[in-house]
Amino acid sequence: MNTLDPIALLRRLVAIDSINPDLVPGAAGEGEIAAWCAAWLHDWGFDVSMLEERPGRPSVVGVKRGTGAGRSLMLNGHLDTVGVASYQGDPFSGELRDGRVFGRGAFDMKGGVAAILVAAARASARQLSGDVIVTLVADEEFGSLGTEEVLRSVEADAAVIVEPSGLELTLAHRGFAWFELELRGVAAHGSQPERGVDAIAHAALVMRALDELRTRLESAALHPTLGHGTVRVSMISGGEDAATVADTCTLTLERRMLPGQSPEHVEAELRRVLEHLASTVSGFTYTLTCLVARAAFEANPEWPVVQALAGNAARILGATPVVRGEPFWTDAGLVLEAGIPCLVFGVDGGGAHADVEWAEAASVVALTDILEGTITEFCR
Known part of the structure; x- marks a missing residue:
């Protein structure tokens, strides 16, 4: 299918099972959908390579070279989805009904992938000065190994991460x-x-101390779009039986942080809390291990890529787009850490990770047009 119709393309992508096997052991993974997208990009004149440091978990890089005098733009989307065990109906139907495309990944984020493919093909047909770089990655839903692998070999002047954002x-x-x-x-x-x-x-003493830390976080100045940072206990286990004093108790802690608060900063913050308990409570002994940490993301509204996308969004939508922040993390954090100015902008819809998922078809079309205009403006 070499169509430049983003809705037809989205329906085809939804029909391909690409459930992340790190979330659902034995699941299909990204192999089939990566091969399909690679072939599509090749048919539209892109130089295509597959990155696959971890066998069976490929990411696709498609590049359409410009004349060499302009800026390069990366368009990033992920190919993997969460599982379908509780999905109502056929999760791979790609059904178009009442202006919506249904199926697992339609919203998160194959609608964005379809828009990337069509917009990149349309815009790059204009013989732009800068390179158009399409990166379709594995594993965003679990460990982001795909974007990490891509960033070790791909450079760009700016990027758009097309996670769903309601336009x-x-x-x-x-x-x-x-x-x-x-x-x-x-x-x-x-x-x-x-x-x-x-x-x-x-x-129990730790949980009380974390309540006090939470109070301090909530008393700080609000971030204009993200509010406050958070801290909580997400899991706890301990004790052997009803008749024995517990000699161990293990807690899993989650800290959500704001721009300017590094993983090292929040770990030191927790250690100060724990060291205070160790110095004041008899027998308090602990080991704190960081399992995974990702820094916050914040774009500068004056970056050329932000200005270009905002202008094209206003032109297509007929109104200045709303500016928002997300409480959750995206691969934009990794892209910015790699020194690439970027932002997140994607389709409208609902049901991400839920029992019914859909993308608003009109938003997929609008996103395609906005991305096409942004590529043309930024790379010309």
């Missing part, structure tokens, strides 16, 4: 860090708890 300019999102906290006590018979050190009781 609103996403110029910031929170970062996150997950920690494992192991509290170590001393086991004793439950009838004589004074002979032990209760790790679960110490966990």
